Amino acid sequence: AQSVAQPEDQVNVAEGNPLTVKCTYSVSGNPYLFWYVQYPNRGLQFLLKYITGDNLVKGSYGFEAEFNKSQTSFHLKKPSALVSDSALYFCAVRAVSGGYNKLIFGAGTRLAVHP
Amino acid sequence: DGGITQSPKYLFRKEGQNVTLSCEQNLNHDAMYWYRQDPGQGLRLIYYSQIVNDFQKGDIAEGYSVSREKKESFPLTVTSAQKNPTAFYLCASSPQGVSGDTGELFFGEGSRLTVL
Numbered sequence: 001a002q003s004v005a006q007p008e009d010q011v012n013v014a015e016g017n018p019l020t021v022k023c024t025y026s027v028s029g030n031p032y033l034f035w036y037v038q039y040p041n042r043g044l045q046f047l048l049k050y051i052t053g054d055n056l057v058k059g060s061y062g063f064e065a066e067f068n069k070s071q072t073s074f075h076l077k078k079p080s081a082l083v084s085d086s087a088l089y090f091c092a093v094r095a096v097s098g099g100y101n102k103l104i105f106g107a108g109t110r111l112a113v114h115p
Numbered sequence: 116d117g118g119i120t121q122s123p124k125y126l127f128r129k130e131g132q133n134v135t136l137s138c139e140q141n142l143n144h145d146a147m148y149w150y151r152q153d154p155g156q157g158l159r160l161i162y163y164s165q166i167v168n169d170f171q172k173g174d175i176a177e178g179y180s181v182s183r184e185k186k187e188s189f190p191l192t193v194t195s196a197q198k199n200p201t202a203f204y205l206c207a208s209s210p211q212g213v214s215g216d217t218g219e220l221f222f223g224e225g226s227r228l229t230v231l
Contacts, residue, residue, distance in 0.1 A: 009155070034219065043119075043205055043222035044158075090157060100165055101209070102148070102173070103220055107157040 002027045002095040006106035013081045014114055021076040021109045023091030032094035033074040034103065035065055037087050044090060050074060061085070081113045117142045119223035121206050126228045128193075128200070136191045136226045138206035145211050147189035148220065151175060152203040161204075164189055193228060201230045 003026045013019045025031055032051055036044040048059025055067045065076045074091060088110050092103040119140045128134045140147065146165050150158040160173030164183040178197025183189055189208075193200045204227075207220040 036222075041203075041225065041227070043121075043224045044207075044220075046219060046221070049219060100163065100171060101146070102160055102163055104160075105150075105158040107155060 002093060002104055004091050004093050004104055004106040006089075006091055006109045008109050009107075010110040010112060012112045012114065015083050016080050019078050019081045019085070019111065019113070021089050021091075021111060023074045023076065023106060024072050025074060025091070025093045026072065027093050027095065031067075031072075031074075033065075033067065034092040034094075035059065035063070035074075035076050036090045036092065036105075038090065038108075039087050047076070047089075081111075083113050083115055086111055086113045119206055119208055119221060121204075121223035121226050124224065124226060126226060128228060128230050130230055131195045133192055133194050134228065136193070136204055136206075136228070138189045138191065138223060140187050140189075140206075140208045140221075140223075142208055142210075142221060143186070144208035144221070145186070146209045147183070148207045148209075149173075149179075149181065149189070149191045150205045150207065152205060152225075158205065161191065200228055203227050 005024045034049045035047040038044045047063050048057050050057045050067045058064045063078050088108050090108050091106040095104050122137045148163040149161040152158050159175050161179050162181040164170035170183050180192045205225045206223040209220050
């Protein structure tokens, strides 16, 4: 079965420090992987995606993610955290079922950046 | 501006009542989706539609119904059969629903339903 795991409910980091939000996946075939961010009572905003090519993907707001096929991971990273990065982050993988696309989401990780 | 509009943003319902959540998009996207969000559970797929007049059940379709009479509209009805309807509901769309599309979704701002 296709699935996504985000092992940490919350990540705490001091402003200016690097941050990592972890994601592992299970999917048949080549994975299409995504990161989204959600601010309180808002919809999800797309950050970045991995389809093919370079394992290091750069996205919006200075975020990047590293695809690791052997570890089936797609961790989200940022070299220097900002207080405004505090939000809920979702990892997702594309699943194809009966010819239809859908995204399967992890449970989310809350990032708290402290001044 | 192009985007996805969900309404209402907040909705209160008495037990036993059906409610309909609106989702409209002007992105000319073929595929539309409804997700339910509960704390600590991420997003779960309710229904999705690849083209007009066609839709498929997602993982938690029981107690919900949808229609897709127009490309730009995909309303969700939460029926009285849904046992625990209090949640945040998110509508999304993507350019194409068939293989070849990367699967990237564009989301609306959500509708929060509370059952009193």
